[in-house]
Amino acid sequence: MGNRRLRLDFDLETGLEHIDRRVREAGLRPTRQRLALASLLFAKGDRHLSAEELHEEAVTAGVPVSLATVYNTLHQFTEAGLLRILAIEGAKTYFDTNTSDHHHFFIEGESRVFDIDPGAVRVENLPEPPEGMEIANVDIVIRLRPKN
Amino acid sequence: MGNRRLRLDFDLETGLEHIDRRVREAGLRPTRQRLALASLLFAKGDRHLSAEELHEEAVTAGVPVSLATVYNTLHQFTEAGLLRILAIEGAKTYFDTNTSDHHHFFIEGESRVFDIDPGAVRVENLPEPPEGMEIANVDIVIRLRPKN
DNA sequence: CTGTGTGCAAACTCTTTGCATAAGT
DNA sequence: ACTTATGCAAAGAGTTTGCACACAG
Numbered sequence: 001m002g003n004r005r006l007r008l009d010f011d012l013e014t015g016l017e018h019i020d021r022r023v024r025e026a027g028l029r030p031t032r033q034r035l036a037l038a039s040l041l042f043a044k045g046d047r048h049l050s051a052e053e054l055h056e057e058a059v060t061a062g063v064p065v066s067l068a069t070v071y072n073t074l075h076q077f078t079e080a081g082l083l084r085i086l087a088i089e090g091a092k093t094y095f096d097t098n099t100s101d102h103h104h105f106f107i108e109g110e111s112r113v114f115d116i117d118p119g120a121v122r123v124e125n126l127p128e129p130p131e132g133m134e135i136a137n138v139d140i141v142i143r144l145r146p147k148n
Numbered sequence: 149m150g151n152r153r154l155r156l157d158f159d160l161e162t163g164l165e166h167i168d169r170r171v172r173e174a175g176l177r178p179t180r181q182r183l184a185l186a187s188l189l190f191a192k193g194d195r196h197l198s199a200e201e202l203h204e205e206a207v208t209a210g211v212p213v214s215l216a217t218v219y220n221t222l223h224q225f226t227e228a229g230l231l232r233i234l235a236i237e238g239a240k241t242y243f244d245t246n247t248s249d250h251h252h253f254f255i256e257g258e259s260r261v262f263d264i265d266p267g268a269v270r271v272e273n274l275p276e277p278p279e280g281m282e283i284a285n286v287d288i289v290i291r292l293r294p295k296n
Numbered sequence: 297c298t299g300t301g302t303g304c305a306a307a308c309t310c311t312t313t314g315c316a317t318a319a320g321t
Numbered sequence: 322a323c324t325t326a327t328g329c330a331a332a333g334a335g336t337t338t339g340c341a342c343a344c345a346g
Contacts, residue, residue, distance in 0.1 A: 029320060031326060051311080066328045071311065073326095087289075090233070090241040091310065091336085105277070108284060120275035127268035129253070129292050136256060136291040141235075143284040144277050177345060179301060199336080214303045219336065221301095239311085239335065 026080035036063040037073050046098040048113040088113060088141055103140035174228030184211040185221050194246040196261040236261060236289055251288035
């Protein structure tokens with residue numbers, strides 16, 4: 001009774017044991033869908049994806065998962081600390097696979113997000129939070145537009 | 149034929165000539181609704197409002213304006229440079245009456261936004277934007293949570 | 297008068313939810 | 322077997338749009 005579950009019937013990235021462990025440690029059952037989504041999310045370094053985009057990728061990769069499940073999974077991963085939510089644009093929610101302290105460039109119009117080289121920006125003189133409040137986090141978004 | 153249009157049939161703030169001029173200079177006709185919304189927006193210093201909130205205020209103030217018109221007006225004001233859009237939360241769009249360079253505290257859960265004392269924060273080492281891009285603006289949001 | 301603005305309701309986008317079926321342990 | 326996850330379709334929130342009527346210039 002070895003872990004036969006690791007041999008999945010779709011092929012994505014290698015390192016599935018790692019993915020499996022990661023999902024497991026988040027307290028989530030390593031289902032086909034969750035493993036597939038986790039693979040897509042975590043196999044290729046830092047990513048910034050909307051639910052729609054991830055869904056599309058999954059389907060393209062041959063993992064027919066429903067959009068509702070993608071949303072559920074993204075939120076579960078977020079609660080488990082595997083992802084971070086980026087509130088950059090009004091409408092869409094982006095999920096960032098890099099949960100450490102860093103900031104973002106955002107290209108207007110294109111809806112593209114990417115990391116600012118960590119250590120490139122530094123915030124001086126963080127203001128005191130008001131009485132009874134503490135800082136949850138600091139988000140910096142540098143909005144870019146084409147130089148014409 | 150003095151500007152009789154300044155005598156409106158609802159009473160909000162004083163300084164309506166100023167509001168009237170402001171709307172006019174934005175290239176917009178000073179209609180009842182636009183003047184009322186502008187009054188609510190600009191009479192009381194810096195504000196951060198969603199369309200829904202402004203609509204509610206207007207109705208409460210006795211100016212029966214439709215939500216669609218509020219949205220239209222907010223966008224027209226934004227294009228005219230009178231307002232600035234804040235992308236803080238996933239869902240709602242906030243409009244900021246202060247269009248100058250400043251940053252925000254955001255209280256999680258409560259959806260409250262307020263200004264950080266300008267000059268309190270400063271960003272050091274702004275990173276170079278990628279080739280062909282220029283910085284449109286820099287937004288810092290400090291998310292707060294109750295200290296328990 | 298002429299053209300722009302407004303209001304209403306319908307349409308749209310993104311996201312969440314309820315419930316029957318499928319899959320994991 | 323027992324429990325949790327998934328998929329579908331419907332519902333929800335926020336926002337936008339089309340068109341007839343109203344108002345400003």
